[in-house]
Amino acid sequence: MASETVVRKIEKLRKEIHYHSYLYYVKDQPEITDYEFDKLYRELVDLEKEYPELITSDSPTQRVGGKATDDFDKVKFKKPMLSLSNAFNAEELHDFHRRVTGGLGDAKVEYITELKIDGLSMNLVYENGRFVQGLTRGDGKVGEDVTANVKTIKTIPLFIENAPKYMEVRGEVYMPRQSFIRLNKARDESGDMPFANCRNAAAGSLRQLDPQVTAGRNLDFFAYGLGSIEGMEITSQAQLLAQLERFHFHVNPHYKKWNSIEEVIQEVNQWQDSRRTLEYDTDGLVIKVSDFAQQERLGATGKDPKWAIAYKYPPEEAVT
Numbered sequence: 001m002a003s004e005t006v007v008r009k010i011e012k013l014r015k016e017i018h019y020h021s022y023l024y025y026v027k028d029q030p031e032i033t034d035y036e037f038d039k040l041y042r043e044l045v046d047l048e049k050e051y052p053e054l055i056t057s058d059s060p061t062q063r064v065g066g067k068a069t070d071d072f073d074k075v076k077f078k079k080p081m082l083s084l085s086n087a088f089n090a091e092e093l094h095d096f097h098r099r100v101t102g103g104l105g106d107a108k109v110e111y112i113t114e115l116k117i118d119g120l121s122m123n124l125v126y127e128n129g130r131f132v133q134g135l136t137r138g139d140g141k142v143g144e145d146v147t148a149n150v151k152t153i154k155t156i157p158l159f160i161e162n163a164p165k166y167m168e169v170r171g172e173v174y175m176p177r178q179s180f181i182r183l184n185k186a187r188d189e190s191g192d193m194p195f196a197n198c199r200n201a202a203a204g205s206l207r208q209l210d211p212q213v214t215a216g217r218n219l220d221f222f223a224y225g226l227g228s229i230e231g232m233e234i235t236s237q238a239q240l241l242a243q244l245e246r247f248h249f250h251v252n253p254h255y256k257k258w259n260s261i262e263e264v265i266q267e268v269n270q271w272q273d274s275r276r277t278l279e280y281d282t283d284g285l286v287i288k289v290s291d292f293a294q295q296e297r298l299g300a301t302g303k304d305p306k307w308a309i310a311y312k313y314p315p316e317e318a319v320t
């Protein structure tokens, strides 16, 4: 039976490895060498081999631990995942603004803009800080349980310090462009059909039946929202993004706050071309009323929230 010192040693190693993984994969600012990291990891693997009863699902050694499955369980969301209505030009953004100010009795509105990532939306469930379940969006009411595959995504924290009792984090799983190009080259060489775009490649990689295959696809995740939550008070989208960063999630850095729809329109125009320099595909910008109380007041019609809209860029001409 493991002694108290072994238990403490294992917990210390896990915390260190989680932290250095965050620095390496999320911040891209490692503080130790790969050699030192590998030594810590090897030490934990050896201790867990010696004391298997101490292995927990949130240990960094359990990222690629799941077994292959032949289908995914379907799970009902506590809080449905809404979809976004679209705007395709400035006039439609003015219409959105008129609806928002009308619905808020002309109160002052702060907007926040975030890049719309071309991937697949996910719901990640954390209980007392431990990652316990990853669900695809599905139809917004029922998602598919792809937990074993989600665990292989290195920027998704398996354990969060000072987390609330229950928290659902929402965001986008995506495949960086460089990984997409490498994957299609390998598929071409092995005679497999190439994926049409990054989004299809991410969806195909996440819905793999074998987590070992998913682990090799270099998927990433941008956190941007919350599902059901207990034990944490957040009052705005801007505050939420800052809190998700403090929880060590990968948060897309290009979010900005604005006090007028005219500034939002300028931001939308600014990204029209410059988004092509990013390392991942985007298909627009998401514009949200930042204040959560104002979001509540505006509510949602059916599936679409009235406090957010997606501005969509025309699809890029496919490179022939």
Ligand SMILES: NC(=O)c1cc2c(N)ncc(C(N)=O)c2s1
Pocket: 082, 083, 084, 114, 115, 116, 117, 118, 119, 121, 172, 224, 225, 286
């Ligand atoms: N369907 C949705 O509600 C969203 C979809 C997306 C997406 N693909 N990328 C970014 C965000 C965001 N930052 O809010 C959202 S929100």
